[in-house]
Amino acid sequence: MIRLQNIEKVYRTSAIETLALNSISLDIAKGEFLSVMGPSGCGKSTLLNIMGLLDAPTKGDIKIDEQRTDHFSDKQLAQFRNRKLGFVFQSYHLINDLKVLDNVELPLLYRTSSGNERKKLASAALEKVGLSNRVKHFPSQLSGGQKQRVAIARAIVGRPEIILADEPTGNLDSAMGSEIMDILLQLNATDNTTIIMVTHDEYMASKTHRLVRLFDGVLVQ
Amino acid sequence: MLRNYFKIAIAVLRRKKFFTFISLFGISFTLTIVIIVAAFVDNMFSAGYPDINRDRELFVSRMQIRSSTNASSINAGPSYYFIDHYVSRLKTPAKIAILSGNFPVTTYLNNKKQVTSVRSTNDQFWEVLQFQFVEGKPYTKQQIDNGEKVVVISEAVRSNYFNEGVAAVGKYIELLNMQYRVTGVVKNLPSASNVYADIFTPLTLTQEDMHEPSLVGGHTCILLLDSKANIPKMKEEFNQMAAKVPMDDKKIDNKIFDRKLVFADTFLESFVRDFHAGFTEGAGAGVDIFILIVSIFFLLFLLLPTLNLVNINISRIMDRYSEIGVRKAFGASSRTLVYQFIVENLILTFIGGAIGVGLSFIIVQVINSMDFMYNNRISVNFHVLSFALLASLVFGLLSGVYPAWRMSRMNVVMALKAQ
Numbered sequence: 001m002i003r004l005q006n007i008e009k010v011y012r013t014s015a016i017e018t019l020a021l022n023s024i025s026l027d028i029a030k031g032e033f034l035s036v037m038g039p040s041g042c043g044k045s046t047l048l049n050i051m052g053l054l055d056a057p058t059k060g061d062i063k064i065d066e067q068r069t070d071h072f073s074d075k076q077l078a079q080f081r082n083r084k085l086g087f088v089f090q091s092y093h094l095i096n097d098l099k100v101l102d103n104v105e106l107p108l109l110y111r112t113s114s115g116n117e118r119k120k121l122a123s124a125a126l127e128k129v130g131l132s133n134r135v136k137h138f139p140s141q142l143s144g145g146q147k148q149r150v151a152i153a154r155a156i157v158g159r160p161e162i163i164l165a166d167e168p169t170g171n172l173d174s175a176m177g178s179e180i181m182d183i184l185l186q187l188n189a190t191d192n193t194t195i196i197m198v199t200h201d202e203y204m205a206s207k208t209h210r211l212v213r214l215f216d217g218v219l220v221q
Numbered sequence: 222m223l224r225n226y227f228k229i230a231i232a233v234l235r236r237k238k239f240f241t242f243i244s245l246f247g248i249s250f251t252l253t254i255v256i257i258v259a260a261f262v263d264n265m266f267s268a269g270y271p272d273i274n275r276d277r278e279l280f281v282s283r284m285q286i287r288s289s290t291n292a293s294s295i296n297a298g299p300s301y302y303f304i305d306h307y308v309s310r311l312k313t314p315a316k317i318a319i320l321s322g323n324f325p326v327t328t329y330l331n332n333k334k335q336v337t338s339v340r341s342t343n344d345q346f347w348e349v350l351q352f353q354f355v356e357g358k359p360y361t362k363q364q365i366d367n368g369e370k371v372v373v374i375s376e377a378v379r380s381n382y383f384n385e386g387v388a389a390v391g392k393y394i395e396l397l398n399m400q401y402r403v404t405g406v407v408k409n410l411p412s413a414s415n416v417y418a419d420i421f422t423p424l425t426l427t428q429e430d431m432h433e434p435s436l437v438g439g440h441t442c443i444l445l446l447d448s449k450a451n452i453p454k455m456k457e458e459f460n461q462m463a464a465k466v467p468m469d470d471k472k473i474d475n476k477i478f479d480r481k482l483v484f485a486d487t488f489l490e491s492f493v494r495d496f497h498a499g500f501t502e503g504a505g506a507g508v509d510i511f512i513l514i515v516s517i518f519f520l521l522f523l524l525l526p527t528l529n530l531v532n533i534n535i536s537r538i539m540d541r542y543s544e545i546g547v548r549k550a551f552g553a554s555s556r557t558l559v560y561q562f563i564v565e566n567l568i569l570t571f572i573g574g575a576i577g578v579g580l581s582f583i584i585v586q587v588i589n590s591m592d593f594m595y596n597n598r599i600s601v602n603f604h605v606l607s608f609a610l611l612a613s614l615v616f617g618l619l620s621g622v623y624p625a626w627r628m629s630r631m632n633v634v635m636a637l638k639a640q
């Protein structure tokens with residue numbers, strides 16, 4: 001599903017160069033649930049952003065679904081992200097001024113779909129994460145766990161094949177974290193969604209199919 | 222998609238009430254000023270009572286004679302002699318109005334000092350200009366030729382000289398120690414009118430200096446054409462005639478003046494030529510340059526509020542930094558976001574524009590009701606409104622494009638890190 005070959009990422013600022021990723025090669029199969037662990041600053045988020053086409057590698061190739069992505073225009077990238085990828089962030093990144101339902105509809109806005117259809121799909125996604133009774137709420141009226149469930153609903157509403165989750169349980173207590181983890185496991189099991197999750201929690205990681213560890217931009221293991 | 226942009230835009234504007242208010246305030250205030258200025262300019266240049274045929278008239282209002290040996294020149298209206306001998310023999314005009322400059326005359330009425338503005342005209346003046354007579358009629362060619370002492374007065378003069386409700390026609394008023402008989406009363410002229418006066422008298426041919434064969438003399442003539450299409454033909458005929466008018470004639474002025482400049486101009490051209498008397502000799506009077514300069518001034522005037530709005534817009538975007546990152550992550554292309562933002566900004570400016578139009582309607586009412594420009598009635602008409610529309614469009618685009626461009630260059634990862 002995702003194939004990384006010799007990925008290198010260098011951050012250049014005026015003062016220093018940081019080698020955030022060093023020659024990373026990784027194959028992720030369709031339907032796989034992969035967790036990524038490593039100490040802070042080792043390059044986990046950078047790796048995820050590159051897989052999510054939010055950032056370009058300095059060197060190396062990425063293939064998603066057998067497609068090379070390095071020649072994509074901004075518009076093609078946007079479309080590709082819209083169809084294939086769903087993101088879940090540690091700090092939820094919900095749009096505070098939009099109601100829950102509108103937040104979930106967001107990815108569908110950049111497709112050609114009618115308002116009714118959008119509502120239907122968004123409601124269905126919210127039902128999946130068990131938040132049907134909060135559609136009219138604003139994000140500020142939700143708990144952290146509820147916010148993250150809304151974020152997951154938003155990530156899955158467009159039925160992407162891949163979900164990239166950067167510390168989805170990082171801001172939550174263990175009970176709420178487990179709830180979120182259960183939702184992700186469920187998604188992976190029933191819809192065969194490929195999931196790549198960055199985590200600091202060994203227990204969460206142990207529930208996934210495979211675990212890779214990063215250390216200073218290098219894959220160990 | 223556009224409907225979507227629209228919905229999002231309205232939602233965003235409603236969410237950020239403070240920004241929206243500040244922006245709307247700036248936009249509507251700026252556009253109100255633009256509209257009011259445009260209304261004044263429109264009032265000045267477009268045809269209006271009594272000069273309603275302005276688009277098919279040419280004005281001969283300046284005669285400049287120059288010396289090629291030294292820098293001296295005389296710049297004034299053409300003489301009656303020049304108009305009578307040369308201009309009135311032209312074939313193209315349908316009618317030719319001749320008028321003197323207006324001069325103040327002090328009269329005493331019931332021992333009260335009154336200053337009125339007087340102009341002498343020929344008979345065709347009354348055909349070229351469309352006066353509304355509330356009483357009587359204009360003086361005729363016959364009356365002028367006979368040297369009759371007759372006048373046409375404005376309503377304002379009538380109410381000063383005569384009792385309310387009394388007919389003025391046939392009565393006499395005293396000007397410069399002579400009695401003039403009133404033949405007609407016209408509706409008051411706007412003070413900004415190009416033919417403004419309170420009292421009109423015949424160009425009395427008995428006046429000695431009127432026949433003096435000089436080129437410069439302080440008159441104006443208005444050539445009324447059958448149609449606007451005749452303007453180029455008229456100008457050509459005029460220029461040919463003017464070229465033939467001799468300068469070296471001993472009788473004409475002082476012979477050191479060996480060059481002359483005189484043109485038949487449209488109203489705008491004659492205005493521009495007056496504006497920079499002597500700068501351009503061309504027949505176009507430099508109208509293009511004038512319009513260019515005015516437009517530049519206009520843009521400069523808009524620049525400050527535009528920069529202000531650009532600033533507001535940038536902070537509006539920064540405020541939504543992480544939102545933009547999220548939208549991009551979920552499939553919005555830079556272009557979509559840029560369009561979205563520009564639409565948002567255009568909607569904002571048009572709402573501001575609409576408020577501006579409303580405000581200017583009110584202000585125009587107030588200006589007109591205060592009547593501080595004496596009979597000048599400015600109005601927010603179709604011209605002015607289309608100008609306002611154009612101004613809002615320019616304003617909206619100018620202030621939206623740069624912030625939108627900045628937004629499109631935004632790094633998604635950075636945007637997502639922002640909280």
Ligand SMILES: Nc1ncnc2c1ncn2[C@@H]1O[C@H](COP(=O)(O)OP(=O)(O)OP(=O)(O)O)[C@@H](O)[C@H]1O
Pocket residue numbers: 011012013018019020038039040041042043044045046047
């Ligand atoms: N925009 C940037 N400019 C310069 N350096 C950067 C930038 N983003 C990340 N880095 C550097 O790259 C390295 C990897 O950062 P990254 O965010 O991928 O770490 P991480 O493994 O996700 O850490 P954490 O667990 O704290 O989230 C770090 O040393 C970081 O300082």
Ligand SMILES: [Mg+2]
Pocket residue numbers: 044045046166
């Ligand atoms: Mg990270």
